[in-house]
Amino acid sequence: MDLIMANRDLIDHLRNLGLVAQVSAEDALADHLNSGSRTVYCGFDPTSDSLHVGNLVPLLALRRFQLAGHRPILLVGGATGMIGDPGGKTEERKLNPADLVQGYVEKIRVQASRFLDFECEAIAAIVVDNFEWTAGMTVINFLRDVGKHFSVNAMVQKESVRRRLEDDGSGISYTEFSYMVLQSYDYVVLNRRYDCTIQIGGSDQWGNITSGMDLIRRMEGGQAFAMTFPLITKSDGSKFGKSEEGTVWLDDKKTSPYTFYQFWFNCADEDVIPYIKIFTFFDDVEMARMRAAHEQDPGMRVAHIALAKSVTELVHGETGLTAALRITDALFSNKLDKLSEADLGQLALDGLPCHKVNDDEAGLIDLLVATGLSVTPRGEVTAGQARKFIKSNAISVNGQKVSDEETKLSRNTALYGRYHVLQRGKKNHVLVQWI
RNA sequence: GGAGGGGUUCCCGAGUGGCCAAAGGGAUCAGACUGUAAAUCUGACGCGUAAGCUUCGGUGGUUCGACUCCACCCCCCUCCA
Numbered sequence: 001m002d003l004i005m006a007n008r009d010l011i012d013h014l015r016n017l018g019l020v021a022q023v024s025a026e027d028a029l030a031d032h033l034n035s036g037s038r039t040v041y042c043g044f045d046p047t048s049d050s051l052h053v054g055n056l057v058p059l060l061a062l063r064r065f066q067l068a069g070h071r072p073i074l075l076v077g078g079a080t081g082m083i084g085d086p087g088g089k090t091e092e093r094k095l096n097p098a099d100l101v102q103g104y105v106e107k108i109r110v111q112a113s114r115f116l117d118f119e120c121e122a123i124a125a126i127v128v129d130n131f132e133w134t135a136g137m138t139v140i141n142f143l144r145d146v147g148k149h150f151s152v153n154a155m156v157q158k159e160s161v162r163r164r165l166e167d168d169g170s171g172i173s174y175t176e177f178s179y180m181v182l183q184s185y186d187y188v189v190l191n192r193r194y195d196c197t198i199q200i201g202g203s204d205q206w207g208n209i210t211s212g213m214d215l216i217r218r219m220e221g222g223q224a225f226a227m228t229f230p231l232i233t234k235s236d237g238s239k240f241g242k243s244e245e246g247t248v249w250l251d252d253k254k255t256s257p258y259t260f261y262q263f264w265f266n267c268a269d270e271d272v273i274p275y276i277k278i279f280t281f282f283d284d285v286e287m288a289r290m291r292a293a294h295e296q297d298p299g300m301r302v303a304h305i306a307l308a309k310s311v312t313e314l315v316h317g318e319t320g321l322t323a324a325l326r327i328t329d330a331l332f333s334n335k336l337d338k339l340s341e342a343d344l345g346q347l348a349l350d351g352l353p354c355h356k357v358n359d360d361e362a363g364l365i366d367l368l369v370a371t372g373l374s375v376t377p378r379g380e381v382t383a384g385q386a387r388k389f390i391k392s393n394a395i396s397v398n399g400q401k402v403s404d405e406e407t408k409l410s411r412n413t414a415l416y417g418r419y420h421v422l423q424r425g426k427k428n429h430v431l432v433q434w435i
Numbered sequence: 436g437g438a439g440g441g442g443u444u445c446c447c448g449a450g451u452g453g454c455c456a457a458a459g460g461g462a463u464c465a466g467a468c469u470g471u472a473a474a475u476c477u478g479a480c481g482c483g484u485a486a487g488c489u490u491c492g493g494u495g496g497u498u499c500g501a502c503u504c505c506a507c508c509c510c511c512c513u514c515c516a
Contacts, residue, residue: 236473262471265471266471266472269472299470299472301472331471376464376479376481377445377464382483384484385464385480389479392464392465392479393466424464425464425466426471427471
C-alpha cells in the first residue's frame with residue numbers, strides 16, 4: 001500500500017475533508033501520528049445484519065488512517081451490541097437475543113473487511129469482537145477491576161446520559177448506563193494488546209471515547225487519544241442515509257447497487273461537495289475540478305455523477321456499478337421503447353425490481369398492489385392508494401401516463417410480448433414480466 | 436411503597452358527551468415548475484369504488500350516543516421513602 005499521506009499532516013488532511021469534529025490533545029496527537037506508525041480503532045455495534053451508508057464514514061476514515069501508514073482495528077461490538085448505546089438515542093432500546101447479535105457480528109465482520117487492507121505486512125487491518133473479552137468476565141471482576149475507576153458523578157455529566165436524564169418521558173436503564181464502561185474497557189484491552197492509542201467515532205461517541213482515554217490512563221498509565229467526526233448532515237435537515245425505501249444498506253441484497261447509486265445521485269446540490277470529500281478518494285486536483293464544474297452548472301450534475309459512481313464502485317465493485325448505470329440509463333433517458341428485448345431482460349438481472357405474472361391479463365390496480373408500488377404514506381400497500389395514484393396522474397406504463405383506473409394490461413400490450421415497465425412518480429419503477 | 440402527572444391516528448400535539456376518522460404542525464407520497472436538485476405552490480395522507488367498516492393504552496360499565504363519564508388493570512415520567 002502506498003503511504004501517500006505519510007508526510008502530510010493527517011489531522012489537517014482530515015479536517016480539510018470535514019471529518020474532524022473533536023480531537024483530544026491535538027498537538028500531542030499530531031506528533032504522535034507523525035512520529036511513527038500507530039494503531040487506531042473504531043467500533044461498530046451489530047444492530048442489524050448489514051452496515052449502512054452512515055457507517056461508511058468511520059469505515060473510510062479507518063481506511064484513510066491506513067493509507068497514511070497506521071494500523072486500523074475494526075471492532076465489532078458483539079458484547080456492547082447486546083447492551084445498546086444510549087448515545088444518539090432518545091429512548092431505551094430493545095435488547096436483541098444473543099444468537100441474533102452473533103449472527104450480525106459475522107455478517108458485519110465480512111462486510112467491513114472489504115474496505116481495509118489485510119495483506120500489507122506492517123499495518124494489516126485487524127478485526128476483533130469485544131464479546132471475546134467481555135463475555136467471560138464475572139460481575140465481581142467487572143465491578144472491582146473496571147467499575148471502580150468510574151465516577152458516577154462524571155458519567156452523569158456526559159452529554160449522552162444527561163440528555164436522557166433531563167428529558168421527561170425517556171429515562172435510562174442501568175444497562176444502557178453501563179455501556180460507556182464496557183466501551184472504555186474495550187479501549188483498554190486494545191491498548192494492551194495492540195498498543196492502540198487512537199480511537200475514532202461519530203461525535204456522539206465523544207463521551208464514550210474520552211471516558212476510555214481516562215480509563216487507559218488510570219489502568220495502564222499511558223496516554224491515548226480521541227477523535228470524532230461530525231454528524232453527517234443533509235442540507236434540508238433530515239436524517240442522512242435514508243432513501244424512499246428506507247435505510248440505504250451496504251448489502252446488495254438489502255439495497256441494490258442501482259438503488260444505492262440513485263441514493264448518491266439524488267443528494268442535494270449543497271451536499272454533493274461535502275459528500276465527495278467524505279465518501280470518495282479523489283485527489284485535490286480532481287476535487288477542485290468537480291467543484292468548479294458543479295458551481296458553474298449544477299444542472300449538469302458532474303459532481304453528483306462522480307460521487308455516485310465512485311461510492312457505488314467502492315461498495316459494489318465494477319459489476320455493481322455497471323448494472324446500476326445500465327438501469328439508470330434505461331429508465332431516465334426516455335428511451336424505454338428503444339430498448340431491445342435483451343436490454344429489458346438484462347435490467348431484471350441487474351437488479352431492477354421485477355414482478356412476474358403468470359396470466360394473460362391483469363388489472364393495472366392489481367399490478368400496482370402486487371408490485372408494491374401503491375404504498376400509502378404510512379407504508380401500507382392498498383388498492384385505494386393505487387386508485388389515488390392513477391387519479392393524480394402519477395402512474396405510467398411503458399413511459400405513457402395512464403389515467404383510467406380500469407386499465408388492463410396483457411401480453412398484447414407488452415413490449416416484445418413480455419415486458420411492461422410500471423412507473424410511479426418520477427423515480428419508482430418495476431419491471432413486469434409475463435411468463 | 437407514597438404523592439402527583441401522563442398514555443390520541445407515522446411523530447409532536449389539540450380535543451373533555453353528539454357538529455370526531457378526530458384541529459394544527461411535522462414527516463411522507465404524488466402533481467406543477469426545474470435539472471432524477473433545493474425552494475415554492477397544489478393535492479393526498481385509517482381501510483373501502485361506495486354504502487359502510489375499524490380506531491384515540493387494555494377490559495368491563497353508564498348512556499339513545501363516549502376519545503370525552505365511572506371501575507379495575509397495564510405501561511411511562513417526576514418527586515418522596
